[in-house]
Amino acid sequence: MDRLIYTAMTGAAHTLNQKATVSHNLANAATTGYRAETNAFRAVPVYGDGLPTRAFVVDSTTGADFTPGPIQQTDRELDIAIRGSGWIAVQLPGGEEAYTRHGSLQVGPNGILQTHNGFNVIGDAGIISLPQDNRITIAKDGTVSAVPITPLPNTVAIVGRIKLVDPPENQLMKGPDGLFRMKDGTVPLADANVSLVNGALEGSNVNLVHEMVSMIALARQFDMHMKVLESAERNAQQASEIMVVRA
Template sequence: MDRLIYTAMSGAAHTLNQKATVSHNLANASTTGYRSENNAFRAVPVYGDGLPTRAFVVDSTTGADFTPGPIQQTDRNLDVAIRGSGWITVELPDGKEAYTRNGSLQISPNGILQTHNGFNVKGDTGIITVPQDNRITIAKDGTVSAVPITPLPNTVAIVGRIKLVDPPENQLIKGADGLFRMKDEIVPQANANVTLVEGALEGSNVNLVHEMVSMIALARQFDMHIKILESAERNAQQASEIMVVRT
């Protein structure tokens, strides 16, 4: 009985957490470069004196789906999408690196190349600064070039190269800000095999049909856990009545 109650109770709680994950995925179905999240659970025993039959359900794995999303053409100079695997490196306020697939870039008032969320894009030699009154182009290898608008539009100056990396997916963890970080904080080297698509953005890889089906399945699963708890309560009541009658 203990195992039944504890497993059903903790299973119901984690099912609610999984429903929250699915809801988060659905809310980001149109977010540029978003990687859908997933959860898995397993039952483990509760260790301690007097609790040999009790078990909890705990998170077994919490990760992300690294399947590439669809590439959508925008024809904007500062929009880039990664073809295949790979990541754009950004610099966090504490100086550490993080990685994103959101290639919607912008130029800050100080002339620094940033992501749409305001994180500085990191180049092979540091942050990338763009001179004023220049038109920016980004090549497929991440090279950022500045073309003066006037008076010599044919003069091209290379101002930096975006650091493109491709670390093992099993070494990446997703943060609450949507950025990915290395588990062991080892800084990966730039990978020349990672290429960009100019004037395009990668859409979210959320499968709406799959997520909606998962939401329905989780709702039924939660109902099943509640029915198990109700059944355990009835059994306990009946057992108590039998004990009372016998005494």
């Protein structure tokens, strides 16, 4: 009975957590560069005196789906999408380095190349400062160039190169802000093999049909756990009644 109650109780609680993850994925189905979150669980025994038969559910693995999303053409010069694997390095307010696939860039009020949410884009030599009154272009290798609007539009000046990295996926972890970081806190080197698509953005890799089916399956799974708990409660009451009658 103990094993039944522990497994059903913790299973129901983690099913609710998994439903929250699926809901989060559905809410970000249209978020640029979003990587769907994943959950997995397993049953383990409870260790300790007097608890040899009990078991409960724990998080086994949590991570993200690294499948690339669809590339959508925007024809905006500061929009970039990564072709295949790879990440854009950004600088957090505390100076730490993080990584994103959201390539909608902008020029900050101080002339710094930033992401759409205000994080500075890291270049091979630090942050990238852009000159005023210039048209900015980004090459497929991340090279950022400034083309004067007047008077000599043919004069091109290279102002930096976006740091593009491609660390192993199993070494990355997703933060609550949607950015990825290295699990061991190291900083990967720039990877020259990462290629960009200019004038395009990568869409979310959330599979709407899969997530909707998962939501339905999880709802039924939660109902099953609750029915098991109700059955355990009913069996305990019947056992108590039998003991009272025999006494």
